[in-house]
Amino acid sequence: MGKNSKFDREEVIDKAINLYWNSGFHGTSMRTLQNEIDMRPGSIYATFGSKEGLFKEALIRYTQLGREQLTECRRKADSPVNALKSFMIERVKLAQKASPTCMCLLVKSVAELTDNNAELLAQARESLKTMESGFEELIIAAQAAGEIDKTKDSQNLARHIQIYFSGIRSYIRVYGDTVPIAEMFDDLFQHHPFTYSSH
Amino acid sequence: MGKNSKFDREEVIDKAINLYWNSGFHGTSMRTLQNEIDMRPGSIYATFGSKEGLFKEALIRYTQLGREQLTECRRKADSPVNALKSFMIERVKLAQKASPTCMCLLVKSVAELTDNNAELLAQARESLKTMESGFEELIIAAQAAGEIDKTKDSQNLARHIQIYFSGIRSYIRVYGDTVPIAEMFDDLFQHHPFTYSSH
DNA sequence: TAATAACTTGAACGATCGTTCAAGACTAGA
DNA sequence: TCTAGTCTTGAACGATCGTTCAAGTTATTA
Numbered sequence A, B: 001m002g003k004n005s006k007f008d009r010e011e012v013i014d015k016a017i018n019l020y021w022n023s024g025f026h027g028t029s030m031r032t033l034q035n036e037i038d039m040r041p042g043s044i045y046a047t048f049g050s051k052e053g054l055f056k057e058a059l060i061r062y063t064q065l066g067r068e069q070l071t072e073c074r075r076k077a078d079s080p081v082n083a084l085k086s087f088m089i090e091r092v093k094l095a096q097k098a099s100p101t102c103m104c105l106l107v108k109s110v111a112e113l114t115d116n117n118a119e120l121l122a123q124a125r126e127s128l129k130t131m132e133s134g135f136e137e138l139i140i141a142a143q144a145a146g147e148i149d150k151t152k153d154s155q156n157l158a159r160h161i162q163i164y165f166s167g168i169r170s171y172i173r174v175y176g177d178t179v180p181i182a183e184m185f186d187d188l189f190q191h192h193p194f195t196y197s198s199h
Numbered sequence C: 001t002a003a004t005a006a007c008t009t010g011a012a013c014g015a016t017c018g019t020t021c022a023a024g025a026c027t028a029g030a
Numbered sequence D: 001t002c003t004a005g006t007c008t009t010g011a012a013c014g015a016t017c018g019t020t021c022a023a024g025t026t027a028t029t030a
Helices: A009-027 A030-037 A041-048 A051-076 A080-098 A105-112 A115-144 A154-178 A181-190 B009-027 B030-037 B041-048 B051-076 B080-098 B105-112 B115-144 B154-178 B181-190
Strands: none
Touching: A009 A030, A009 A051, A009 A080, A009 A105, A009 B009, A009 B105, A030 A041, A030 A051, A041 A051, A051 A080, A051 A105, A051 A115, A080 A115, A080 A154, A080 A181, A105 A115, A105 A154, A105 B009, A105 B105, A105 B154, A115 A154, A115 B154, A154 A181, A154 B105, A154 B115, A154 B154, B009 B030, B009 B051, B009 B080, B009 B105, B030 B041, B030 B051, B041 B051, B051 B080, B051 B105, B051 B115, B080 B115, B080 B154, B080 B181, B105 B115, B105 B154, B115 B154, B154 B181
């Protein structure tokens, strides 16, 4: 008995993701959120508890979508390494559409948040680790397929990718599209420690 | 005739840098700034014009200090590449002292700022380019000294460093000190395209 | 169809935001 | 020492912040 919600929860969170992605946690006001997701304060607070609560759900869903995209890339690509490459390219394209910063919402969040929002900071960290472990799975697959040297530590390589990926996206934020994005990702895998030919 | 300011301008800006570094532009309130730099609103606004004005000066001074530190490292180190290495290590140490994020204030700023603060965003971008050109100067010196392959494009290598450096610092933000920082910087230079031995 | 439970609404709250400005304090030149 | 110019002070401003809650609406059940 009683009334059902008339809004679509995932749809609402997706809109929240885009807003937070654009302007960050502090830069996005509840008023803006209210207008954009078309909910009144009472409904928002009944559903998500607080601005922090909504942001946390946004982080979680953002991460889930990222993992799904990674899986999708693996399904489509003809090799694990190519799956990683296409994921990075697609992710940058998606980010450029959703947020002019082009940066990862999770990286933006660990950069912006402080201990004043400890739970959110912890969630963003956790999410980044989740993404990194997704990279590692693909690397292990690549090693099994003979694409990457089996003697290399997969965790180490995944770290390499995480670092370079976030670095590139910060770099794009500074230089915009003037920089050859695809080439930069190719570079990553053409170099040691991802190739046999090195050292 | 008239009264002289009783505060030290550089000292004030340095304190502002630390506050912004910790909490970001939006996360640092004028009230907090007033207390920390021990100036009343009237004085701050007479001197810097606005919160944006103070932040811009902070960005500029932060960059200037960074360039000076780079020069200092070059003076002390026995080679240009070692100068780069020690700069990175020292910078991370400094950042860990000044800001628990350990990240670069400039990268944090391009991540946080939007077109609502276009002038600040432009300044942060400009400053990052300034730092990168400092890296390139050291690389050119390293090439002249035979430390790095002369046929490599110095601009490209500087980009590599910029990307990896900011990437590492984001990474440290996620994992804290559990990650072997010095090793990671060594890795950067042991790999192609910084070594002859690669490819 | 009346009662009940679930959800929505939007005006309003206190707190805090960045900022202003009239008044006071101080210093240097006449 | 007086005056004119410069800097400092801090109360106060309107705007906006995140949030609350009593009242209204809608759907389900008996």
